[in-house]
Amino acid sequence: MGLLKKVRDRLFALLRKDDFERELSEELRYHIEKETEKNVRAGMSPDEARRAANHDFGHVESMKEDVRDETGVRPFEELLRDVHYGFRTLRRSRGFAIAVVLTLALGIGANTAIFTVVDTVLLRPLPYRDADELSLLWGRMSETEVSKAPWSGADLLDFRDRSEAFQEFAGASGFNSTLTGDFDALPIQLGFATTNFFDVLGVAPVAGRTFEESDYLGLSQDELFGPDATPPTGVAVLSHELWMRQFGGDPSIIGQTMQVNAAPVEIIGVAPPGFRLYLPADAAMPKEIDAWSAIPMDFSTQSRDQQWLTIVGRLTPGTSHEQAQSEMDGIAAQLRQENQFHENVGMEIDVVPMQADVVGHAKPVLLALLGAVGFVLLIACANVGNLLLVRGQSRAREMAIRTALGGRRGRLVRQMLTESAILAALGGLAGLAIAWFGVDILLALRPDNLPRVDEIGMNSSVLAFAAGATLLAAFLFGLIPALQASRPDVIDSLRERGHSVGRRLRRLHNGLVVTEVALSLVLLVGAGLMLRTFFELSQVRPGFVAENALTVNVTVPFFKYQGEGEKAAFHAQLRDRIEALPGVKAVGAVTPLPLAGGGQFWFGPWALTEDEEEWSRNEADYRPALEGVFEAMGTRLLAGRPIQQADNRPDASPVVVIDEKMADRAWPDEEAIGKQILIMRPAMEAGSQWERYWAEVVGVVEHVRYDDLRSDGREIIYIPHANWSFADLNYVIRTSVDPASLGASVRSIIREADPDIPASTVRPLGEYVSEALAPTRFAMILIWVFAGVALFLSAVGLYGVISYSVRQRTHEIGVRMALGAERPKILRLVLGQGLTLTGAGLLVGLVGAAALARLISSLLFGVSSTDPVTYGLIAILLGGVAALACYVPAARATRVDPLMALRTD
């Protein structure tokens, strides 16, 4: 008989239980009647015959039971009965059940919520074809400590020619741009990519087509940027989001021509929804690209130090990232030999698996959070275990009686396990509900640089995780009552009358409480360290004043204002008009904004002599700026004068303002003001790309942290915008009123000045600071939430164990008091018990915290992972809460009435 049929028959038998019973009775009745008839035929009287038949038959009910046993459906029936009985007992002790289910729900819910995020961000492959074959290739300049640098076009071509480990390389970059057509000028991020870009990623368009090789125009610098250039029509693939947002998903948009930065572009296709080039948070390239264009200029002739292409490579099948890395190491060595620039900066090639690179910075935070919620689940299990122990103890008599009455031990254990399983299942369900909301809360709290958040959602692997966590929880705390029920001490339990707890049991209780306290301490120490970190970070002076300042990005269309001095004139009048607004105290402009990302790639060489060697070794951040920028930013002027309007005239003699770090580096023992420094700027004449020029240092300002709050960053040279005029500018407006209130009027001034300029990125300067703090705040808030839950749970656990112990020792306490023990002595007795447990937990926890805190040291700032102050304060906090949790039952113990206590015996 097949297994399926067996199962079906038994289920069927289970469903037909009433029929079965009726038929069995009828069959047996028939048997007795036949027997009676036979007896009558043998000469008995009818009564006698029936009695004999009945007697002969034996005990009908016990025989029916034997028949039922043979049907093979008993295990199912018993399970149903256990579940039914379990629910009934749990309903009777509702408080206990609610406590257990809530505790578990908190543990499982928090774990599932965090796992949902981890699953999407860290585990799910990137949405490209065979995404594990993709690598990002970054430049690392060992001489200047710059890493994650993009490449020049010539580098890309060399990679293509020389690498065997990669089948193909694509390059891409992105710029603030303006899209114009028969609609308002639209600020967009324009991506420039090689024509194989979509093919390398393995992404097909949802409408139209992607690039073809013939889309590469290969224009020279002059054809594109020269004074009389009329660029031919390029091509662009819109992002799905821009297509929907701006054009309502209209397919007829394909084939139309629009202007990007005042140059004509034909729309050829639409990328799939959510498509992007995934990049690590510290990459220079913009993450959200609205339209992709094929690179129009001939990039093969660009010089090596024009690093602007992010390169993604697809491995030849069967090649590992490690093999690719060692091959690229060889190619890097060749390139250093062949190119002066590579040699000077010590250029290395880093091959990073794309997925690992994209999520790299989020990983430590998420893993720390996953660890923290794991602790919460363990604490929850320990707590539930304790609750079950206490409950099991108070049910010991019930169990003992049932055993004495012949209840099989295995049956009783199974009953207990069923109860645990019911609790775990309810806890798991409630946990899923908590996770459902928890994910939303997480997303609301998340920092902006958490990758792939828009893809986060519950899915089957999350459900599997929740189920797994539930099973683990059921197993962990299901063990305890099972262990307890298997103790062979029926007589003891009956005799004990619930007075003293068995030594083994007490040890189990204590062990659980010590574990809880220790785990909570580890979590709290982590939370404490994160709090210190957050505090230290907020105390950092970034080199500017974030409050009461508004920023607005002004991107002048690339091909407008090409003539000599036109851009400077435009900005001069725009600046004046903004300054005239009521409520404006100062206006300036700079690119990029501090803490806005990408700042590390606005850099250039400098030297104090004409020596070529010196020129290629020194790097500093270049910051094109308009006058008034230091006043508007709140950056302190330390010596000399700031940039003035006259410096931005085309005929002005070149000057720079440097920061204190630059002054220390270039002239450690001298006054920097009045010195000359050699720097570079885009060539003023056609034909060459860059030119070097000497500029006079006219001022020194305080250092500004451009990259992030945690690190100091590089030396800075502020250059009048006239000498670096192709850049977009970020106006910074210091206000005497709420900065946000000026947004609308600033926008309208810009629109009046030039309707082709989009001005949608209007943000208070403070937002960049709080964004820089956001990842730390995110981790800190969550770790505190988890640590808080842990603290609460262990306080409840401690309270439970001490109260239980007081209840058990009421008699003993009564005797002690009757014999003259003072109340303080009783208080000390009970408190002592709780504090010993707490102390043990604290000790274990301190050791564990010291070992585990090292794992989060990459998240910390301004505090060591073994900071004794934090450890001490946290131990005191936990100790205090624990003492409070013990004090309540201890105080109750002192109110024991000796007479009553002795009488209850």
Next chain:
Amino acid sequence: MEDAQSDLVQGTLDMLVLKTLALEPMHGWGITERIRQISRNVFHVKQGSLYPALQRLQRKGWIEAEWRMTENNRRARYYIITATGRRQLGVERESWERAVTAVNRILRAAPAPG
């Protein structure tokens, strides 16, 4: 009516029931009667063993049950041997005969000389 020799091992009872049903479909009481008759009153199957055995044999798929009318026009549950049941009967009979032969040899063995 109890017989001292009637301590039927479970396996043996199953075999006897199968054999009885191999002759013709029968209800529970009929099976006891038939076994008693054929064994000439040596084996008296107790009801307490018979009905659980019938349930067990059904579960194993060796017999099937069916409600039928008796010759006196009353409803009774008849048991019918299945094809698997017949095969099983063959197997059991064979092993039974091997066991009986073996036991007989032991019982008839002459004491070793010496």
